[in-house]
Amino acid sequence: MKAPICLIENLATGKLVVKPEAIEVLSKITQPVVVVAVVGLYRTGKSYLMNKLAGANKGFNLGSTVQSETKGIWIWCIPHPQKSDRTLVLLDTEGLGDVEKGDCKNDVWIFSLALLLSSVLVYNSRGTIDQDALDKLKFVGDVSNLIKVKAGKKKEENEEDYSTHFPIFIWAVRDFHLELIIDGKPVTADDYMENALRLKRVKPNKKLSKQDEEFNKVRKVVRNYFGKRKCFTFALPTADKQILxxxxxxxxxxxxxxxxxxxxxxxxxxFKNAKVKRLDVTVTVNGERLCELAKIYTEAICTSKIACMEDAVVSLSDKENQRAVQEAVQYYQDKMKEFELPTETTAEFFNASKQYEEEARKLFMEKSFRDTDHRFLKEFMINLLNIANEFCAMNEKLSQEICEALIKKHSADFEQALLDGTFLKSGGHVMYMESLLKIEIAYNKESGKGVKGEEVLQNYLKSKKCIELSIIQEDNALSQREREKAGEEIRKQTEEMEKKIRKMEEENLAQKLEQEKTSLQQTIKDLMEKNNEERKLMEEKIAEVLRQKEREREAYMKEAASKEVQDLQRKIDELNRKMDNRSPCVIL
Known part of the structure; x- marks a missing residue:
C-alpha cells in the first residue's frame, strides 16, 4: 500500500461500517500480520507515530488545526521492516473526546475495536501521567461492558481473563518535559508509569473512601487488563510552531x-517485540482473517452492543473450516486430474494418490482451527475418500476399456475363425491353442494397458474354455482318453484362472484398505502434531500470563494491597494447575 485507506468508517449517523476497499486489500494478505493500533485524545499526534512506524513522514493525516482529522479507523499495510515472513498492519484511530462529535459511546466503540484487532495498543497522551491523564483512560474500564471474552450469559469472567487476550499496552507520553526522578532517584519511563498506577493504601482497620476507590479503579483495570505494559516519553518535537x-x-x-x-x-x-496477532491464543491471524474479524466485531458492536471474542472465534472458525475442507479437497482433485491415467500398477496409483492426499491434508490442517469434535476433519476425510475412490474406479475403468479394445484388436481373426467353425475338425485343438497363444503374446507386448491388463486377459481366456471343450470333442485326431484328459485339464485351468482373478481382486482390495489405513494413521499423526503445537503455544501463553501475575502480586504486596494480592494468588494457583495438568486447555 502506497498510502493508508479507511478500514472502518464512522458515518455521520454514528454507525460504523467496514469499507469494501479495505476488505479487498486485506483479503490478499496471506502472511501473518502484526497489528499496531494507536488510540488517544484527538490532536495529540497519534498519526505521526504511525507514520514513523511506516518509515515515512507522510501517510496518515497529521493535521495542524484544532479539528480532528482522522475519522473512524484507517489502515496501512506494509512489509515488516525486520521480519520478512509477516506483514505490519498499522491502525490509526479517530481521536477520542472530539467536542464536535459529542458522543462518548462512539469513542468507546472506536477504542474497543482498536483493542480487539491489535496485537499492540499504543495509548497516546500529552503532558504527564497524572490523575487527569488516567481519568481520560476511562475507556478501558468501559470496554468490559462492550467486550466479553466468554460466550453465554452464565459464564463469569474477571479482569484477569481479558489480560490473556488483550494486546501489549504502550503508553506514549507526548510533550513530556519533566525529569524522570522519583524520591530523588532516577527512574525509567516504565518505572514512572508503574508508579502512577500504584494504588491508594488502606490504613489499618480502615476502609477506602469512595474517592480512593475511584482513584484505584482505573489503575486496577489497566494493570489487570494489560499484563504486558511499556511506557515511552517524548520531548516536544520542536519549539518552532511553524515546523510543529x-x-x-x-x-x-x-x-x-x-x-x-x-x-x-x-x-x-x-519492530522487535510486537508479536503476530493471534486469535484464541493459538490461531495465527493473516490479512483475510483480520478482515473477517473487523467485520464480525464491527457488526456485533453496532447491533448487539456486545463483542464476544469467543463468538467471533466460533463464527470465523466455522466459515474458515468449511472453506478449508473445500480448498483441500479441490486441491487433491485438481492434482489427480493432472495425473495421467491409467497407471501401470495399482501401487503406482496409490503412491500418487497418497502424495496428493498428504499435501491436501497439510493444507486443511494449516487452514482449519478450533474444529470442535473434528467435525470438519471428518467431512474432509469422507470427501477425500469418496473422490479417491472415484479416481481409483476411473483408473480401473480406463484400463478395462483399453485392454478390452486391445483384446478385440488382436482376436478379431480368431473370433471370426470361431464363427466360421475353422477349429471344428481333426487337429483343430492344436490350431486353436496356437491361435490363442498368438493373441496372448501380441496382447502382452502392448504397453499402457494399466492395472486391469492381466485381469482382462485372464477373463478373456477363461471365457473361451467352454468353446475349447467343444473343439476337443470334435477333434478326431484325439482319442477318447486324450479328450477326457484334455477336458479334465481345462476344468483345472478354469479353476486356476478363477483363483488367479479372485486373488488379483483381493490384492487390489487389500491395497485399497491398506491405503485407507495408512491415510487414517497419518491423519491421526498430523492431528497430534497440530494439537501439540497448539498446546505448546497455550502453555507458553499461560507461562507468560503467570509471570505477569507474579510480578503484579509482588507489586501489590509492596503497596500493601492485601485483597489484590489474594485475588492474584488465586489466579496464579489456577494457572499453575493448568501448567501441571499439561492439557491442551482452552483459555476462553
Missing part, C-alpha cells in the same frame, strides 16, 4: 534530537 504545524514535511535535523532518538527507540521496540 508541518511535522510531515520536517526532516530529523529540524527536530529536537532527543525527540528523534525517542521516536527511533519507540519504533525499534515495536
Amino acid at each position: 504545524h508541518k511535522l510531515d514535511e520536517a526532516s530529523d535535523s529540524q527536530l529536537n534530537s532527543e525527540f528523534v532518538a525517542q521516536s527511533k527507540k519507540f519504533c525499534k521496540y515495536i
Whole structure:
C-alpha cells in the first residue's frame, strides 16, 4: 500500500461500517500480520507515530488545526521492516473526546475495536501521567461492558481473563518535559508509569473512601487488563510552531534530537517485540482473517452492543473450516486430474494418490482451527475418500476399456475363425491353442494397458474354455482318453484362472484398505502434531500470563494491597494447575 485507506468508517449517523476497499486489500494478505493500533485524545499526534512506524513522514493525516482529522479507523499495510515472513498492519484511530462529535459511546466503540484487532495498543497522551491523564483512560474500564471474552450469559469472567487476550499496552507520553526522578532517584519511563498506577493504601482497620476507590479503579483495570505494559516519553518535537504545524514535511535535523532518538527507540521496540496477532491464543491471524474479524466485531458492536471474542472465534472458525475442507479437497482433485491415467500398477496409483492426499491434508490442517469434535476433519476425510475412490474406479475403468479394445484388436481373426467353425475338425485343438497363444503374446507386448491388463486377459481366456471343450470333442485326431484328459485339464485351468482373478481382486482390495489405513494413521499423526503445537503455544501463553501475575502480586504486596494480592494468588494457583495438568486447555 502506497498510502493508508479507511478500514472502518464512522458515518455521520454514528454507525460504523467496514469499507469494501479495505476488505479487498486485506483479503490478499496471506502472511501473518502484526497489528499496531494507536488510540488517544484527538490532536495529540497519534498519526505521526504511525507514520514513523511506516518509515515515512507522510501517510496518515497529521493535521495542524484544532479539528480532528482522522475519522473512524484507517489502515496501512506494509512489509515488516525486520521480519520478512509477516506483514505490519498499522491502525490509526479517530481521536477520542472530539467536542464536535459529542458522543462518548462512539469513542468507546472506536477504542474497543482498536483493542480487539491489535496485537499492540499504543495509548497516546500529552503532558504527564497524572490523575487527569488516567481519568481520560476511562475507556478501558468501559470496554468490559462492550467486550466479553466468554460466550453465554452464565459464564463469569474477571479482569484477569481479558489480560490473556488483550494486546501489549504502550503508553506514549507526548510533550513530556519533566525529569524522570522519583524520591530523588532516577527512574525509567516504565518505572514512572508503574508508579502512577500504584494504588491508594488502606490504613489499618480502615476502609477506602469512595474517592480512593475511584482513584484505584482505573489503575486496577489497566494493570489487570494489560499484563504486558511499556511506557515511552517524548520531548516536544520542536519549539518552532511553524515546523510543529508541518511535522510531515520536517526532516530529523529540524527536530529536537532527543525527540528523534525517542521516536527511533519507540519504533525499534515495536519492530522487535510486537508479536503476530493471534486469535484464541493459538490461531495465527493473516490479512483475510483480520478482515473477517473487523467485520464480525464491527457488526456485533453496532447491533448487539456486545463483542464476544469467543463468538467471533466460533463464527470465523466455522466459515474458515468449511472453506478449508473445500480448498483441500479441490486441491487433491485438481492434482489427480493432472495425473495421467491409467497407471501401470495399482501401487503406482496409490503412491500418487497418497502424495496428493498428504499435501491436501497439510493444507486443511494449516487452514482449519478450533474444529470442535473434528467435525470438519471428518467431512474432509469422507470427501477425500469418496473422490479417491472415484479416481481409483476411473483408473480401473480406463484400463478395462483399453485392454478390452486391445483384446478385440488382436482376436478379431480368431473370433471370426470361431464363427466360421475353422477349429471344428481333426487337429483343430492344436490350431486353436496356437491361435490363442498368438493373441496372448501380441496382447502382452502392448504397453499402457494399466492395472486391469492381466485381469482382462485372464477373463478373456477363461471365457473361451467352454468353446475349447467343444473343439476337443470334435477333434478326431484325439482319442477318447486324450479328450477326457484334455477336458479334465481345462476344468483345472478354469479353476486356476478363477483363483488367479479372485486373488488379483483381493490384492487390489487389500491395497485399497491398506491405503485407507495408512491415510487414517497419518491423519491421526498430523492431528497430534497440530494439537501439540497448539498446546505448546497455550502453555507458553499461560507461562507468560503467570509471570505477569507474579510480578503484579509482588507489586501489590509492596503497596500493601492485601485483597489484590489474594485475588492474584488465586489466579496464579489456577494457572499453575493448568501448567501441571499439561492439557491442551482452552483459555476462553
